[in-house]
Amino acid sequence: MRILGIESSCDETGIAIYDDEKGLLAHQLYSQVKLHADYGGVVPELASRDHVRKTLPLITAALKEANCTPEDLDGIAYTAGPGLVGALLVGSSIARALSFGWKIPAVAVHHMEGHLLAPMLDEPRPEFPFVALLVSGGHTLLVKVAGIGEYQILGESIDDAAGEAFDKTAKLLGLDYPGGPLLAKLAEQGTPKRFIFPRPMTDRPGLDFSFSGLKTFAANTIRSEGDDLQTKADIAHAFQTAVIDTLAIKCKRALKETGIKRLVIAGGVSANCYLREQFAKIMQGMQGEVFYPRTEFCTDNGAMIAYAGMQRLKAKQYADLDSKVRPRWSIEELPPLK
Known part of the structure; x- marks a missing residue:
């Protein structure tokens, strides 16, 4: 067919x-x-x-x-x-x-x-069941997937999606649209731990996300610290690290709660290199598997x-x-x- x-x-x-x-x-x-x-x-x-x-x-x-x-x-x-x-x-x-x-x-x-289902376009394909983290400009969802059409939402963003927060923060940094990939590239030049951003909603039970406050924290930091290129890179690094850490904490929590050791990450943000590096370490430590769509x-x-x-x-x-x-x-x- x-x-x-x-x-x-x-x-x-x-x-x-x-x-x-x-x-x-x-x-x-x-x-x-x-x-x-x-x-x-x-x-x-x-x-x-x-x-x-x-x-x-x-x-x-x-x-x-x-x-x-x-x-x-x-x-x-x-x-x-x-x-x-x-x-x-x-x-x-x-x-x-x-x-x-x-x-x-x-x-x-x-x-x-x-x-x-985009990771199914290539081999190896993830077997059911798995937990899916869907991260894009419009959505941030954690979903338990028992089969095609058998979905249970475990958590979602109560305000800005992760990709939306990337784009808005990039705009605050003076980067062109779409800013998410440009922020990620700028973050590669950043100094680790010069700025420490909060990991929102990780200090309480549950699997929902919130990135609006993180964007506001970035805006306040930009206003107070100046706009030289290195400072912008350091802020981009701190922001990206905070977002990815937040996603990681929630995913680990979801995998433990469901007892599932297969994770699918898809959507525009799943192309982020830092995200893939961090989740490779996390899933190796949990003796699990992580699957992504082909970058394109x-x-x-x-x-x-x-x-x-x-x-x-x-x-x-x-x-x-x-x-x-x-x-x-x-x-x-x-x-x-x-």
């Missing part, structure tokens, strides 16, 4: 074709970073318009890359939520129209399930939507013609595979 995947939840237009026997056949991605850079963040209306311009040409390019035609496809998967409503509607409308025209079923995919599949992409959609397609969990997008959508609401 072959499926076309369409990702349009925010500021990346991702198209992919996945074959359940041969694996990923095509992967096309267009990033809107330059479009939004002047505004210091994503402008929803501009994002939607750009998806309109890019989606069909990328589908054509993916079909050519995979050396196949619409007649070779068995289904179309699209991101139905969560995300920006206008951007989601573009992908959904195109997917539903092609589904109707090509007479193949469409599958509505949960964006975070796409991230959660950490951020939003069509491949993860195609893979997640294939699982739902095989279970015949099709979307109705009048199905709606869901800007807010709990991953716990997804049905298990039949």
